[in-house]
Amino acid sequence: MRLAPGQKADVRRVLGLFAPYRPALLVVALLIVLGAGAGVVSPFLIREIVDVALPQQRPDVLAWCVAGLVAVTVVGAALGVVQSMLSARVGQSVMHDLRVAVYGHLQRMGLGFFTRTRTGEVQSRIFSDIGSMQAVVTTVMTQIVSAGAGILMAFVAMLALDWRLALFSLVTLPIAVWMNRRVGRRRRAVVVRRQAKAADLSAGIQESLSVSGVLLATTMGRTAALTERFSEDSRELADLEISSEMAGRWHQGLYGVLLAVIPALTYLLGGMLLFGGDAGVSIGTLVAFVALQSGLFPQMNGLLRVAAQVNASLALFTRVFEYLDAPITISDAPGARALEMRAVRGELRLEGVSFTYPGADAPALQDIDLHVAPGSHTALVGATGSGKTTAGYLLARLYEPSSGRITLDGHDLREITRESLAAAIGVVTQETYLLHASIAENLRFAAPDASDADLEQACRIAQIHEHIASLPEGYATVVGERGYRFSGGEKQRLALARTILRDPPVLLLDEATSALDTATERAMGSALEALSCGRTTLSIAHRLSTVRHADQIVVLGHGRILERGTYEELLAAGGAFARLAATPDALRPHPQG
Known part of the structure; x- marks a missing residue:
């Protein structure tokens, strides 16, 4: 032959x-x-x-x-x-x-x-x-x-x-x-x-x-x-x-x-x-x-x-x-170190970060310089396509910056093992993905060794335990493909509970409450506040009502930082943030759960 x-x-x-x-x-x-x-x-x-x-x-x-x-x-x-x-x-x-x-x-x-x-x-x-x-x-x-x-x-x-x-x-x-x-x-x-x-x-x-x-x-x-x-x-x-x-x-x-x-x-x-x-x-x-x-x-x-x-x-x-043979675009650098979770302070820095999606003509982010102090709450806001979610992808190291670098406690993310970085940064996105398995199995995907008591405690914080307890099979209930047996709000609360079980020192919330109704969002406000206490929290938000109490609000537009400050400072400045706040839906939560 x-x-x-x-x-x-x-x-x-x-x-x-x-x-x-x-x-x-x-x-x-x-x-x-x-x-x-x-x-x-x-x-x-x-x-x-x-x-x-x-x-x-x-x-x-x-x-x-x-x-x-x-x-x-x-x-x-x-x-x-x-x-x-x-x-x-x-x-x-x-x-x-x-x-x-x-x-x-x-x-x-x-x-x-x-x-x-x-x-x-x-x-x-x-x-x-x-x-x-x-x-x-x-x-x-x-x-x-x-x-x-x-x-x-x-x-x-x-x-x-x-x-x-x-x-x-x-x-x-x-x-x-x-x-x-x-x-x-x-x-x-x-x-x-x-x-x-x-x-x-x-x-x-x-x-x-x-x-x-x-x-x-x-x-x-x-x-x-x-x-x-x-x-x-x-x-x-x-x-x-x-x-x-x-x-x-x-x-x-x-x-x-x-x-x-x-x-x-x-x-x-x-x-x-x-x-x-x-x-x-x-x-x-x-x-x-x-x-x-x-x-x-x-x-x-x-x-x-x-x-x-x-x-x-x-x-x-x-x-x-x-x-x-497909090249792995994101891999641990030679000699990458594993973080000791108890020692992670949660200080984040973006230094001259730019990023362009493969095949795209224009960059999604340009020359971003941002400092997130340990234990603080920073919110990223802006119109659709401003680069908020892209910044979250880079922080979670789902993509690599085209230029510049991102650090956690002074360590370049590329010099941290991906496994320990995932343990350090807990991510909850607006597109919640649930496995076709029981509620307990979905929660234990984040913490395989979690006890039943741990599951219940996490779900109580996420305001979902009472609903689960009312189901005939409780935590053994199968959620269905992609969680379609549950509403959007219920899925997001399960995702929050899953992240709570991991107990990460840094929280990345990408519209984590976007599918919650008004009453549930209010109930979860104190829970999220308690969860964020002592942790570095980065919120990516479209609704400005969710970031009123952030220590720092960063306004993005066309991939650049337009302004930054507290809620009151930015409103008083009358700039991009004030214009966003003036839009009809900016301060009003979405009605559905």
């Missing part, structure tokens, strides 16, 4: 996946060789039966040969079972390693990667692509080795029987090589298109059959149109599956016919040699030779199909390796 230069690198990398399992692979290879060796013994026993036992009426020779045939069959079957078991274990271990490697790598990718990539595409590569590779990894590799060993030993046995007939049997080899190259290229191209279409279909299912997708389709009257589009995509995928399955089948069928004709021609050639008085060819030799061919040719045909399958599967490996 001839490969293009890029494919050779893929093959080496695929083989590298098996490196940790070399001892097991050596055992598998030994079992394969022993099995192949056992397989070529039978034709020699058959020759003894035909040339010696039967013509000379030797029951002892006949008995030993028959016993040998039975023993060879039993041993071959046993070796095959053990070899299959070990091969499956090695293959599944390799698949496990690959899945974990891809998942772990994606977990370390920055938020920007996922804003540019559909969730369905990621799922397709982890499950569909790696799942399709499973057959190659778990069985095909051993099939190649097994067929290769069987072919080699069968040919050696053929040479031992008669070298002329052995050479004649190789007449199909050039045809096989030509076919393999042709079929492999065709199947590889089809597989690339098939997996791309499968990823599109997976992404479409993910988007349209989620709770949000169903709500959108139903309210927009697009259910029938989406079903029709899915039908078209599914039909195209089915056609590509058929093309992938049938690629090269006519070639392989013709080659199979040729292989079936060769034994008949071998009888003809052997018979001519026998009729000519050639002492090197006997009836037993001819029968044994055709018996070897009956085992050799199916292996050659199978090897052709397997080689074409491997060639096509390299496209799947390439798609998966693309994710593994």
